[in-house]
Amino acid sequence: MKNKIKKYATIGTIAIMGLLLANTAVEKTVTVISEADTSCIGVYSGGDKTAGYNDESYRVAEKYLSDDEIYAEIQESAYSTSVIETMINDGHLLGYVDQLKAEGWIPQDFTPAGSKSSSTTQTETKAEPPADNQASSSETKEQPKTETKTETKTETKAEPTQEEIDAAWEETERTEATCTEDGKIVYTNSITGDTKEESIPAAGHDYEVTETADATCTEDGTNTYTCKVCGDTYEEAIPATGHTEGEWKVTKEAGLFSTGSKEVTCEKCGEVLDAEEIPQTCPLPLAVVIGVVVAVVVIIGAIVVLVRRRKNI
Numbered sequence: 001m002k003n004k005i006k007k008y009a010t011i012g013t014i015a016i017m018g019l020l021l022a023n024t025a026v027e028k029t030v031t032v033i034s035e036a037d038t039s040c041i042g043v044y045s046g047g048d049k050t051a052g053y054n055d056e057s058y059r060v061a062e063k064y065l066s067d068d069e070i071y072a073e074i075q076e077s078a079y080s081t082s083v084i085e086t087m088i089n090d091g092h093l094l095g096y097v098d099q100l101k102a103e104g105w106i107p108q109d110f111t112p113a114g115s116k117s118s119s120t121t122q123t124e125t126k127a128e129p130p131a132d133n134q135a136s137s138s139e140t141k142e143q144p145k146t147e148t149k150t151e152t153k154t155e156t157k158a159e160p161t162q163e164e165i166d167a168a169w170e171e172t173e174r175t176e177a178t179c180t181e182d183g184k185i186v187y188t189n190s191i192t193g194d195t196k197e198e199s200i201p202a203a204g205h206d207y208e209v210t211e212t213a214d215a216t217c218t219e220d221g222t223n224t225y226t227c228k229v230c231g232d233t234y235e236e237a238i239p240a241t242g243h244t245e246g247e248w249k250v251t252k253e254a255g256l257f258s259t260g261s262k263e264v265t266c267e268k269c270g271e272v273l274d275a276e277e278i279p280q281t282c283p284l285p286l287a288v289v290i291g292v293v294v295a296v297v298v299i300i301g302a303i304v305v306l307v308r309r310r311k312n313i
């Protein structure tokens, strides 16, 4: 561009007339460039150039110049390393990154900002002025410069807010709980793709008694419980009740010289629980009574015999 400046400065009136025919983009470009400090600053290798004569106006250059033209200005020490990096991060000069590294304008490890997804499409139709600086030969060749620039930027969609993420959870899978095993619900976030699980606690069996075997006095019974949900069963013992003792009953009356008997039974099952003997009603044994009777008869007989003998005498 310095060449252009020099040429524009020397072209004189005809050149100005030519520029009047040019579009506004070119006019602005010329204005910017004419304001720039044209002092040349040395280039240091390794991307450590600290100042460029056109640093202040790099945004204007971004707006109105093509990558080719900006690159040409860089070659003339127009921009410092940090400004060149900024322009690359703004989406310019992307085709020149390797070249700029090789030439030492930017550090070898510089990486264009990846977060910005912007693409710049430039369509330029221009009639370049001839390279020589002689006004006499360029007067007739100076042609209006037409520059059309179309810029399309595709900004990365704004990050979703936390509220939107929180509202994006949807149930995508469900396993119902059984009586004994936990179920689960799987939620998927439609924005982030994350998943999370929620446990459904096992409900436990819901048993009812479906069969009963009653206990007896001596045998245990059982209650059978069945789960109304899954049919699982278990048995629970009913303890034996034990006998219930009733009244004593005489089964045989006692005689004068014979024993009787009595017993007690279970009121429920009738089993004889105990039995006892009833003594005879006479307090003396039969043999004693017989002995006494025999003795009395003998004594009476003896008395009768003795009385008869005295009468006969």
Ligand SMILES: [Zn+2]
Pocket: 179, 204, 205, 206, 227, 228, 229, 230, 231, 232
């Ligand atoms: Zn169950």
Ligand SMILES: [Zn+2]
Pocket: 217, 242, 243, 244, 266, 267, 268, 269, 270, 271
């Ligand atoms: Zn009994």
